[in-house]
Amino acid sequence: MMAAEGAADYMGRRGVLEMAPEPATAAMVQAVEHDETTVAVADVEWERFVLGFTARRPSPLLAEIPEVRAALREDAAEQDTGQGAARAALTGRLAAMTEHERLRTLVELVREEAAVVLRHDGTDRIQGARAFKELGLDSLTAVELRNRLQATTGLRLPAAVVFDHPTPTALATHLRGLLVSDDAQDGTGAVLDGLKALEESAAALAGGGDGTARIVERLEALVWKLRDNGAQAEPAPGDDADPAGATDDLASATAEDMFDLLDRELGNA
Structure with a gap:
């Protein structure tokens, strides 16, 4: 499988590494000798693999693996650090904009970060209304996009945020709701x-x-x-009648x- 063109790079980015023949063969022999019919033999870099694998939903299959628990704890801890300055800078910029400008700015931000994750030279191929899945994002790259947006917005975002808001415009609208106060959003x-x-x-x-x-x-x-429009109500005490x-x-x-x-x-x- 790893001999296919680009397979090693593709799997390696997702935390599944190519195994040396000797330990791989030894593990398979051991599985056969012990009649282990449900064993998986793989060299997994859990810190990289688990975030993409659990981006859409938790995995009871992996939950008891110590390296998995450590990777998830580390990811949660990283979300809590360095957020204040980035969020203050962005909200300060948005505060001086109209609603239309805010959304446009955030759509461009999402498009730019998605282009980096997908290794595009620019944002021409990242249309605001086109689904991330159609653009080529998978579980791993969705987590990468989440991580980049966290760094630029200062927000704490769930790993599944890209799947919950599946287009750049939908995701930007969600970010605007998190960054801009209710007073600024009600019209x-x-x-x-x-x-x-x-x-x-x-x-x-x-x-x-x-x-x-x-x-x-x-x-x-x-x-x-x-x-x-508002005069049907009774005048409040002290109002000029x-x-x-x-x-x-x-x-x-x-x-x-x-x-x-x-x-x-x-x-x-």
Whole structure:
């Protein structure tokens, strides 16, 4: 089997090593002499083999092997070290981005790491919607990808994360959920990003005039639409319940007043 072209390299990367003829033959003779019908003769590098073999599910077959238990403990310990700095750096970058930019950044990160694991020169062959299995990832390379993503994101990820989220986009979406707070994912963050851009654009207008008046009209309409969507509930104690006064205030509001009002309405005050 190992004589086939590329077989030794393929198996060696997975922890199954080519055996020298003498001990291999001696082990087979011993198995025959002792009538051992369920014996396996192999030279296994357990530290490399077990992570890929158990990537999808635990293995009761291997659980009692001391080297296997040691390899799994070492893998768990490695996940707990060196995570803080990498995670802080990445979350800091993502915090300054819109939701679309965050997902795009993480998709590119997954594609780049997958390309390294699959030994591609670039990411052209790693499409975001294409399944990892179709791209050529197996249990071993899935663990390698998991390990690289742990190092770059600072997250603790299960060995089966690539199988649970089987495309680069699905995996990137999962990573975004782990890295970005709930507040930034519920849609409010994207709306506030848009309002910030609007505020910067409006601030660049010089002298007011008809342009500013049209902006104020649109903002007034938006505020009332937001209020209509949430105004069915009873006003909370202390709320201003004077609609006439509110109408007068809006009629005389400046652009700056409207931005302040929008911030309060969307909970950004």
